[in-house]
Every structure is written in structure tokens, then in C-alpha cells.
Amino acid sequence: MNAPGLRTIAVASRLVPAARRDAWRREWEAEAAWAWRRLGRDGADSAAARIRLRARILTCVIDALVERKETMTMSGLIDDLRFAARGLARHPAFTLVTVVTLALGIGANTAVFTLVDDVLLRPLPFPGSDRLVSLEHLGRDGQDELPISAGLYLLYRDHAGSLEAVAMHTGTAANLVTDGQPERVLGQSVTPGFFRTLRVSAVLGRTFAEQEGAPGAEPVVVLGDGLWRASFGADPSIVGRTIQMSGVSRRVVGVMPPDFGFPDRTARFWVPLEVDETQAPLGAFFAGGIARMAPGATLESVRREAEDLTSRLPELFPGDGGAEFLRGVGLRPRIRSLKEQLVGDVGRTLWILLGTVGFVLLIACANVANLLLVRAEGRQRELALRVAVGAGRVQVLRSFMGESLVLAGVGGVLGTGVAASAVRLTSRMIPADLPRLAEVGMDARVWGFTAVVTLGCAVFFGFFPLLHYGADDLAGQLRDGSGRGSTSGPARHRLRNTLVVAQVALALVLLVGSGLMFRSFLAIRAVDPGFETENVLTARIIVPSGEIEGWQETMTLFRQLRERMEQQPGVLAAGLVGSVPLGRGGVSFGGLEVEDHPRGPNELPVFALQPQADAGYFTAMGIAVLEGRAFEPGDGADGVRAAVVSRSFAEHWWPDGSALGRRVRLGAPDEGWYTIVGVVADVHDRALEEPPREAVYFPTLLDAGGPFAPARAQDIVLRTAGDPMDLLPVLRRELRALNPRIPLANPRTMAEVRRGATARTSFTLAMLGAAAGIALLLGLVGIYGVVSYVVSQRTREIGVRMALGASSGSVRRMVVRQGFALAAAGVVGGVAVALVLSRVMGALLFGVGSTDPVTYVVVAGTLVGVATLASWLPARRAAAVDPSGALRAD
Amino acid sequence: MGRLFSLTYPTAAVLLAIRHGHRYGFDVMDATGLPDGTVYPILRRLERRGVLAGAWEDEAVARAEQRPPRRYYRLTPVGESAMGEVTDRFPVLVRLFDPGAGLAR
Numbered sequence: 001m002n003a004p005g006l007r008t009i010a011v012a013s014r015l016v017p018a019a020r021r022d023a024w025r026r027e028w029e030a031e032a033a034w035a036w037r038r039l040g041r042d043g044a045d046s047a048a049a050r051i052r053l054r055a056r057i058l059t060c061v062i063d064a065l066v067e068r069k070e071t072m073t074m075s076g077l078i079d080d081l082r083f084a085a086r087g088l089a090r091h092p093a094f095t096l097v098t099v100v101t102l103a104l105g106i107g108a109n110t111a112v113f114t115l116v117d118d119v120l121l122r123p124l125p126f127p128g129s130d131r132l133v134s135l136e137h138l139g140r141d142g143q144d145e146l147p148i149s150a151g152l153y154l155l156y157r158d159h160a161g162s163l164e165a166v167a168m169h170t171g172t173a174a175n176l177v178t179d180g181q182p183e184r185v186l187g188q189s190v191t192p193g194f195f196r197t198l199r200v201s202a203v204l205g206r207t208f209a210e211q212e213g214a215p216g217a218e219p220v221v222v223l224g225d226g227l228w229r230a231s232f233g234a235d236p237s238i239v240g241r242t243i244q245m246s247g248v249s250r251r252v253v254g255v256m257p258p259d260f261g262f263p264d265r266t267a268r269f270w271v272p273l274e275v276d277e278t279q280a281p282l283g284a285f286f287a288g289g290i291a292r293m294a295p296g297a298t299l300e301s302v303r304r305e306a307e308d309l310t311s312r313l314p315e316l317f318p319g320d321g322g323a324e325f326l327r328g329v330g331l332r333p334r335i336r337s338l339k340e341q342l343v344g345d346v347g348r349t350l351w352i353l354l355g356t357v358g359f360v361l362l363i364a365c366a367n368v369a370n371l372l373l374v375r376a377e378g379r380q381r382e383l384a385l386r387v388a389v390g391a392g393r394v395q396v397l398r399s400f401m402g403e404s405l406v407l408a409g410v411g412g413v414l415g416t417g418v419a420a421s422a423v424r425l426t427s428r429m430i431p432a433d434l435p436r437l438a439e440v441g442m443d444a445r446v447w448g449f450t451a452v453v454t455l456g457c458a459v460f461f462g463f464f465p466l467l468h469y470g471a472d473d474l475a476g477q478l479r480d481g482s483g484r485g486s487t488s489g490p491a492r493h494r495l496r497n498t499l500v501v502a503q504v505a506l507a508l509v510l511l512v513g514s515g516l517m518f519r520s521f522l523a524i525r526a527v528d529p530g531f532e533t534e535n536v537l538t539a540r541i542i543v544p545s546g547e548i549e550g551w552q553e554t555m556t557l558f559r560q561l562r563e564r565m566e567q568q569p570g571v572l573a574a575g576l577v578g579s580v581p582l583g584r585g586g587v588s589f590g591g592l593e594v595e596d597h598p599r600g601p602n603e604l605p606v607f608a609l610q611p612q613a614d615a616g617y618f619t620a621m622g623i624a625v626l627e628g629r630a631f632e633p634g635d636g637a638d639g640v641r642a643a644v645v646s647r648s649f650a651e652h653w654w655p656d657g658s659a660l661g662r663r664v665r666l667g668a669p670d671e672g673w674y675t676i677v678g679v680v681a682d683v684h685d686r687a688l689e690e691p692p693r694e695a696v697y698f699p700t701l702l703d704a705g706g707p708f709a710p711a712r713a714q715d716i717v718l719r720t721a722g723d724p725m726d727l728l729p730v731l732r733r734e735l736r737a738l739n740p741r742i743p744l745a746n747p748r749t750m751a752e753v754r755r756g757a758t759a760r761t762s763f764t765l766a767m768l769g770a771a772a773g774i775a776l777l778l779g780l781v782g783i784y785g786v787v788s789y790v791v792s793q794r795t796r797e798i799g800v801r802m803a804l805g806a807s808s809g810s811v812r813r814m815v816v817r818q819g820f821a822l823a824a825a826g827v828v829g830g831v832a833v834a835l836v837l838s839r840v841m842g843a844l845l846f847g848v849g850s851t852d853p854v855t856y857v858v859v860a861g862t863l864v865g866v867a868t869l870a871s872w873l874p875a876r877r878a879a880a881v882d883p884s885g886a887l888r889a890d
Numbered sequence: 891m892g893r894l895f896s897l898t899y900p901t902a903a904v905l906l907a908i909r910h911g912h913r914y915g916f917d918v919m920d921a922t923g924l925p926d927g928t929v930y931p932i933l934r935r936l937e938r939r940g941v942l943a944g945a946w947e948d949e950a951v952a953r954a955e956q957r958p959p960r961r962y963y964r965l966t967p968v969g970e971s972a973m974g975e976v977t978d979r980f981p982v983l984v985r986l987f988d989p990g991a992g993l994a995r
Contacts, residue, residue: 023961030947030958031916037957056919056926063930 004050005032005057015064024067028060080402088406094375095407098368102411102457104774105364107418108357110450114423116350117445124339125259127199128292133302134341135166135289137310139329146331148289150275151282151322153191155309156289159316162297162305167194168273169262170287174245175544175743176231184542184743185227187269188262189287194270195222197292198262204228205239205254213272220272221250225258227268245269247546263288263342282313282322290338299335306333348843349764355837356513356771359506361457363778366499366506368407369461370782373496374789376400376465397465404462412454419450464495493790497822500782504826505833507772507779508863512834514768515855516845521765523847524758530683530692531581532622536750537724538580539731542713547741557738558700558714562616564734565718570727573719575617576700580715580750581685582757592696594653595663595673608649609685609695610666612714618644618680620717621750628660628678635677635699642699643674649694650679664696674698688757689846717750724749764844776863779826780870787819788874799883808879815878819871820864827860897972900924902980904932905965906987908942909973913962921987933963941969 006029013025035053039045088095123129135156137146148168157166169190176183192208201207202222212220223238232238242249250271261267273287293302309316310333313323541561543554558576565574592606593599599606617623618630626647635642643664650659663673682692700714720727728747735744755762791798798811838850848855903922912921919929936942942963952959965973977984 026958027915027961030952030960031914033957034914034955034960035916037955056916059927059930062927063934066931067934 004036005054008058009060012061012064015061015068017068020067024064028057028063032057080398081406083399084402084406088403091375094371098371098407099410099414101364101367101778102408103414103418105357105361106412106415106450106453106457107422108771109354109361109453110415110419110446111422112350112354112357113449114419114446116354117449120343120347120350124342126262129339130337131164131293132198132338133163133291133293133299134336134338135291135306136334136336136341137285138332138334139326145334146285148287149282149285149322150280150287151284151317151320152310153275153287153289154277154280155282155313155316156291156306157193159309160291160302160305162294162302163291164294165193165197166289166291167191167197168275168287168289169194170273171267172271173542173745174269174271175247175542175547175741176243176245177741182741182743183231184745185268186266187224187271188267189273190270191273191275194290197290199292200256200260202254203257204236205252207254207256208270208272213275215274215276217272217274219248219250220253221245222254222256222270223252224256224260224268224270228255245271245546246544248544282317282320283325299337303333303335306335309333345843348840349760352513352841352844353764353767356510356768359510360771360774360778361453363503363506363775363782365457365460366503367778367782367785368457369464370496370499370785372400372403372461372465373499374785400465401458401462404458408454408458408461411457412450415454416447416450419446464499496786496789500779500786500822501826501829503779503782504823504863504867505830507775508827508830508859509834509837510768510772510775511859511863512830512838512855513841514765514772515859516838516841516848516850516852517761517765517768519848519852519855520844520846521758521761524688524761526847527684527688529582529688529754530623530681531750532719533750533754535720535722535724536621537718537720537727537731537747538583538715538750538753539728539747540713540715540745541735541742542745543742545712547739554712555700557742558614560738561716561735562614564738565716565731566616568727568730568734570721570730571718572721573616573620575620575717576614576714577617577621577717578612578700578714580621580717580753581683582688582753583715583748593665595665597653606653607694609646609693611685611695611697612700613644613697614700617717620719622719623683624681626679626681627658628676630678630680631697631699640699641672641674642677644678644680644697645676646682646692646695646697647679648682648692649696650676652694688754761844761846776866779863780866783819783822783867784870784873786822787815787871788877790818791815791874791878794878795881798878798881799885802881803883811881812875812879815875816868816871819875820868823864823867826867827863830863831856831860897975897979899980899983900928901932901936902976902983904929904936905941905969905972905976906980906983908963908965908969910987913964914960915963918963936969937963939968940966941972942966 009025009028009032013021013028016024035056039049039053124132126132135148135152137148137152139146150168153166153168156163160166167190169188171186172189173184173186176185190208192210192213195201195207203225205222207222208220211217221243223232228234228238238252239254240252242251244250256270291302293299310326310331313326313331314320317323541558543557548554548557562574562576565571592608592610594606597606613631615631615633615635618625627650628644631642631644634640645659645664653659654662659676659679662676664676665673680697683695684690684692685695686693716731718724718727718731731747732744735742802808802811834856835851842850900922903924904918907918907921910921912918915930915933918924918933919926922929933942933944937944943966944961944963946961947959949959
């Protein structure tokens, strides 16, 4: 049967994708055969009918074209992916290396992005949170960072028109006795407007009413969800009931929703912060200030108004010594968005981390791209075949893309797994002062980020083979490059060399970063904190006024505890201090007067730390007494007004003489003078990176009329013979023996306290170091891969050279030189980039400049050296080439 | 609920033709009067979307007529459920194929 039109169908069928071609052709042929037959049988066989039928058969071309287009766009992609997956499964080693590399890269990026998103990008979890600001102050040209005082709070609350609501908050804690067991719970004292400022309300009951912050108001409390569930069994009838907190009966007025917390979720209850409007001190900075901007106000207008108000303090508070004092220290408000204040300088660390893992991913992608290029060259015969049987350029290129997509996709899926466990892991090792951490979690935004990164990877490394084979004459290229041929064809290698050079450069940047971080870490570790950190135990003891009311009884408890502990076996010394250095507790810092340096009318008061310590403190903490003596048991208690000063304070005021016997006093003139009896070593109190502040120690046990409120909260410090933690049960036992309802809070060794102070640096170092390590490894794999590949391609040429008399040594040198050249080029580029980028790290560094030559030289040298080594292996292989064998092989 | 395919006038015509027993490609062209080049792409698309199912004619029948077996199309359950919309949206078209069908249906 040879009905007309069959040839047309046969030709058109070539357009149809191979998988469907046969069925397509049979269908059209059957229709055509049937139609011709019917034409004859029906007797309608006119010339017009035949032409119409031919025309109809001709439309099979349209069908074929549409079919082709549909398959290409629809199932074509799926087919490409399936084909790519099958191809990759045949090369498990290549696939495994690639996928693992990508999973690590994508996982690290996802993990860090999770942190960045939660800490930096997401708004605070309060309605209209972009209108919230923090109210802080700076004194002495920014030397002092001061929060807010009750007087300034009232000033802003009553006079600042640009602020809709103002509130103060400060940490507090209470002893809650449930089932006879004292428990120490953290909470916050807040002015009644606190909840209104944040625009949050209670889920049960209510928050505070304005009059509940006035002195003498009924004691009330708002419970956090956690405390309500843990201690009160989520009993809804709790509202209105009275509970005992630190010996005070407080009526529960409300319960907050589970996700509420400010500044973090450690606070488990809120009590009103009392502000006596008739005598609120201006100069006692003790609480954090937050405010909500009034409609129409901007950060700038709030700043202007606050500056104006603080500059008019003496005029607004005539005769108030505090106003004069604040003018004296040059007080200036610092108004920032609340989020900016909460996040602080963590932002920089996180952005650097994100940049770092971004670099690692780039390096990983460059590696994968190089591997894919190698594979593509290995696949040339297969591709040439595909082109020969009619595959278009687009189809060939799509098969590359398919491979990239499969690799990136699998890498992305595994990467999210990596990220999930990394987030879980790091959330435990992240420094405690990283804000908003409780909120960290992976969500749709993070998934979206991962998807974009994954796709970006696929495009990135899928792009290079495209670049390589994307030239117009694909078939020609494939035919030419079907094997050895022009081995060192410069264009062929330029791309791969560029990738390797870029890898080395990026690795160098990361190595420099971690090198600088490492040197900072060493420098911080080398800082002498001024006290001993080994074998020292510390714990905080807070005596609630509801438990022991009188200050004398309170002091007796502390003294008895110290005396009991001193007698325990294994305790070498015991002491008490207001707050241990580096312990993040508050230390009072304020103005003093020095007797033989009277202050002129325009001079600032003398500023120094004013820690309170007792007789055993300096010995227990291992703070060296340089001159005179430490406190003795009698100091303070029976009116012996003795003070101990730090070396820097002594050298500041009496550079040529001794500080002993000189006198200092606090604040007002009616305070008595304290005679300096000793000089002790400087102590880093706030951070190891900051220079020690001048300090004047006052004895703990002062009489009631002294300048300090009786210290109800003190840190006990025990120097031990063995493991300090062994004495913790003993300490608990002795405290319980004195008063069973006073709990022990925050027991730590001083070594832990010190580690906490370096946590930020060691965390950044660990992250950067890990990233740099991976980068170095990937860079080496890159160099090794390229050099080995070149060697394998040049086997024949090397054989010729050796046949002509080249020694194996010279061949080896030739190959190594190639690896060296790549590394050197990468190092040069990397140094240039690192010099620019390391500047952003400046704030994280300590004791080392961002252009520290030692780091640069060591890193560059190491990188070049190791890279040269990496090309040594292929060089040895090249030198072992058997000339005759190499020449015989095709 | 998103539809699997866009119900255009030609698509509706093809569905109706098949519903009324015009099951082969050329028969559909004859029954609908649509331009020859448009029918097959519609058939292919509907088959891919699972609205139609194609199958080969019984070989014995074809051999008796000394021609190769033809490929015929029938409505799948998905296609059957789409017919309601066809009658709703193209009532006049429905009456072309089935003069007895009232407009009120």
C-alpha cells in the first residue's frame, strides 16, 4: 500500500520526539490509509476531494511540531532530570563528593541565614514594633553608657510630646517557695505603662494599672505563661489569688501569653516598679528605658526633643543636685530603635558569618563546576553521538542543566537536614548574650532562602559547561574535542584555571579572616584578668527583705556563711563581693571625691568602679595586694572607714607617691572620708578586651548610715584546694543550715566565667575556622583535580618530551610549576580582596590589626606551599610516564 | 478547583464529537468542521491531561479492511465529568450534535 502522503508523514515524524515517534507515525498512516480507502469506496473521488485530503494529511506537520514543543517544555524537563539522575547514579563517587560538598555548603548557609533572619531581619514580636525606641544615655563624651533613671523617665513621660508611651524595666528575681522547696525565679520590675508601650495584653486577667506603680500600692504580680504552668498547674482561677514571693504577699492580676518576653524570655513574672514621683532621683541610672513614638514622630524628632529636654535639666529641676551633676558629666540621650539596641553589635558578627559561609558555598560551587567540566569533557563522545542523531544544541545544553539541577536539588535537600541539626547544635554553643535566640527556628522564609540558594547553585555551576559548549558551533566543537587533540588549547583550560584561581583566592580570604580571629583569640587569652581563674567557685546569694528584714541580720547571715565556709576542708579562702568581675552583674560606677585633689567648679567628678568587698575577697579571688593591706574583718563593721584602690587609680592620682593614707569619699560632702589602706592589682571587670577600669573598693559590712543600701545580693567566692565544683553541695548545705528559704543562684567556677567572657570571640573563631578549613580543603581538591587532569591530557606530550631526553625531574618540576602558578595567582587576588574585606572585621579583632602582616604572610605561604604539595601527586604520576607506552596509545 | 484544561469552543466541539461516537482523528475533523490542523493538537493535549484516553482499534477489523489499525479516543471519567460544563457553557453547540437536547438542561 502506497497511499499518497505517507512520505510527508514519514518526514514529519522526524520532528516528533523519539519516544513517541513510532506511535505517532502509525496513527497518521492509519488515518491516511483509511481516508484514501473511503474516498475510493464512497465514490466521492473527485480531484477536489483528493486535494482536500492531501491538504489534511499535510497538517500532520503542525501536529508533529506541536507535539515536539509540548514534549520539550512539559515532560522534557522531567526526562532531562530522570536522564541526569540515571547518569549520575552511574558515577557514584563523583555524585557523592559533589552532593556532600553541596549539602555542607547549602546547609551552612541555611543555618546561618536562620540566625540572621531571626535575630536581625525579623521585626520584634510586638504590634507596631518599628515605632518602639530604646532610651539610653551617654556621659563624659561617650565614655559612660548609662541606661535611664527614674527622674529622666518621668521627664520623658511627662514632657516628651514625640513619645506616646514611656516605660522602665529592670531585672529582678524572687524566691518562690513551692512544696517547701525554695526556687529562685527571674522576673522583671516594670513601670505600669510597660505593657501598654509594647502593646501586649494578658491572656488571663489584666496587666498593671497606672496607680499600681505608686509607692504604697497593693503588691501585685503578672505571671508568665511558663511560671503559671510550672508552678500553678495552669490553674485559670489563679487570677485574684495571693501568692508569696520573697516573703511578700502579691495578688496575681494576670497571666501573659506564652510567646511574650522582653528583652528575652528569661523573665517569668512581672512586678510593678515603684516610682516615687515626688523624689525620683535623676542621677541613679538603674533601669532600661523603652518608649513608643507618637504618630508622626520620627527617630530624628525624638532625638531632638530628648536632647532639648536633657539640656534644660537644671532649668526644669532648679536646685536639684542631680541635674547639676548630669550637666557636669555632659549627659546626652542616645535614642535608637529598640531592635537596634537589642541586637547590638551581634549584627556585625552574624553578617560576617553569613559572608563566610557564602564564600564557602562559592568555593564549593566552583569545585562542582570544575568537576562538571571534567565530566563534560569525558562525555564528549556521548554528546557527539547525540548531536549526530539529531539532538539540538538546546537539548545538549539542557542535559547539562538537568545534571546541575539534580545535584543541587539533592544537595539542597540534604543541606536542610544539615542546617536543622546545625541550628540545634549551635543554639547550645552560641554565646549567651546573643539576643533573641529563644526565637530562633526554621520557617517558610528559611525554606525559601534555601530554595533560592539551591537554584542559584545549580545555575552557577550549570552555567560553566554552558559557557564552554555554548559557542555557536557546538557540533563542530564536540567533533574536534572528541579525545586528546589539542590538549593545552588555551581557551579550554582558561575557564578551569580561572575557577581554581578564584577558589584559592576565596580560601585565602577566609584563612586570613580566621587567622586574624585566631590571633585575637590568643591575645584575649593572654590578657591577665587580674585575678585567678583556677580553683575558684562563685555563686550568688540574694536575701529577700521579706525573709530577713534588718540589714544587720542580713549582714550577719553573709558573715556567718563566709565563716562557716572558711572552716570547710578543701576551702583555702572565702570572700564576698557585690558582683564578681566578668560576671555580667552590675557594679556601681560613679562619682567620688579625692581629698587632696579638690574638684574645681568646671571639673568633672572623679569616676571609678565602686565594688564592695569583704575581708576574704582578695585572697579568695587571687587579686594581688601590691601595697598596704587588704580588708580585715573589722573594716567597715565598727566604723573603721577603710578603702582599697586599684593600681590604676593609685597611679592616676598619686603618680609619684603612695596612695596609702590618702582619703576618698562618695558623693555628698556630709559623707565621711575613707582612708586608703591598700593598693591591689587592676582587674578586668567588664570584658577582657577592655582596659581595666579604675576601682575603689569599699568594705561590704557598712553601717546603716553608709552610702550604700545594705547589699542584699552578693557573690560568694571560694578558693578551693581541689575541683571547685566539689564544694557546691557543701555550700548549699551550709546556706540551708543558716536559712533554708534562701536559695543559691548561678553557681559557676571562675574559669567558666572567664570562658563566658571570651565566648563571642571563640564562637566566631570556631565558625570562621571551620569555614576556612573547608575552604582550604576544597581549594586543594580543586588544584589537585585540575593539575591531575592536565597531566592525564598531556600524557602523550610528556611521553614525547621524555623520549626526547627530558628527565623525570624536569617533568615533575614542570607539573608542579603549574600548580604553583595557579596557587600564586589565587593568593595575589585573595590578598587584594582580603585587604578590603578584613576591614569589616576590625570591630571583632583584639590586639591585632586587620592588615596584620604576619597573618597575611603565614596564610599566603601556607596556601602556596600546600597547593604545591597538592600538585606533587600528579607530578609524580607524570614523571612515571612510560614514553613508549604513551606514544603507542592512540 | 483549578481545571485541567481550558474549555474553549474548539475543545468543547472535540469533546462533543467524541461523545457522539466520532472517535477517530479524521472523523472528529469531519464532525466538528474545525480547521484540520487544529484537531490533533487538541486531542493530544486532552489525552495528556487525562481527559481523553487513546487506544488502538481491534486488529481483526482493520485486517478485514486491509488497512492498518486506527487509533481511537474515548472520554475518561474526567472527560465525562467535564461534559456538564460543556453543556452549560456551549448549549447551542450541544444542540448541533444532539438536536433533541433542550436549552434548559
